[in-house]
Amino acid sequence: MSQNKKQKGKFKQKLTDKYRLVVLNEDTFEERFSLKLSRLNVFVLGGFFSIVLMGLTFSVVAFTPIKNYIPGYSSTILKANAINATLKADSLKVQLAILENYTKALRPVLTGELAPEEIDSLVLQQERRIIDESRLNATKEDSLFREMVELSDRFPLVSNMESNVKLVFFAPVSGQISQEFDPSVKHYAVDILANIGAPVKAIADGTVIFSGWTTETGYVLILKHSNNFISVYKHNGNLLKEASDLVQSGEAIASVGSTGKLTTGPHLHFELWSDGYAVDPVKYIDFK
Known part of the structure; x- marks a missing residue:
C-alpha cells in the first residue's frame, strides 16, 4: 500500500x-x-x-x-439549382404531354379526316351543358328494381317524404311567364312579368354567393342551396342582401326592376341550376 x-x-x-x-x-x-x-x-x-x-x-x-x-x-446553391432544374424538367414534361394531346386532336382537322360540320357540332356539344331530361325517365326495368328496393324497407315513407321536402321551392314572384326556358336560343331561364318594386323572394334556404351590378343584366343576386342547387335573379330594381348573407325560404331578397342593357321591361329573369347544369324552373316551381 x-x-x-x-x-x-x-x-x-x-x-x-x-x-x-x-x-x-x-x-x-x-x-x-x-x-x-x-x-x-x-x-x-x-x-x-x-x-x-x-x-x-x-x-x-x-x-x-x-x-x-x-x-x-455539395453546396446549398448547387442543391437549389438541382431542385429547380428537376421542377422545370417536370413542368416541361407536362407541357409536352399537353402539346402532344393537342396535336393528336388537331391532326384529323388538318388532314381533312374531320369535316367542318362535325367540328361545329363538337363545339356546340361542349358549350351546351344542358340536361337532356328525356334521358332521366326511368325504364320499365329501372322502375321494377326501384320498387323492389323500396319494398325491402318496412318504412320507406320517411325517406321519401324527406327527399320530396328538399325539392320543394318557393316561387320568387308570381306572374305571367313572358319567355320560357329555351336552350336552343341560349335562354337558360324564365322571364316572369311583375310590377316594379314587387318583392323578389328566395326559393329556399341558402347563402348569397353573389350580390352586385352587371352591365347587361343590372342588379344580380345568386343563391347557393342544398343538394347543389343554385338560383339566379337578374334585372332587379335593388338588392336587399349582400354576399355571404344567409336567407330563408320566402324571404325578400330584392325588388322587381328593369335594370341592365338586356332588359325589355319590368320583369324577373330567373335561372335554376342543378349540379352545374341549367334546368327548366317550371318543372320545379309553380309561378302562378
Missing part, C-alpha cells in the same frame, strides 16, 4: 517538477529568454493550442469557399 503511494507521489512530482528553458547567445552566452515549465504545463498548453487549432480549422472550412473543395460536399 505504501509502495503504491510512493509511486503516485513520484508521478505527481514528475508532473509538477519545474524546468527552466533558457535561450542564450552562442557567442557571448548572454541570456536572451528564459521560461519555467513543468510537464503538466506542457500538457495543458499543448491541449489548449490543439483545441484552438481545431476550432480555427473548422471555422475556415465551414465559413469559407474552401468547403466546396472537400470531396463529397
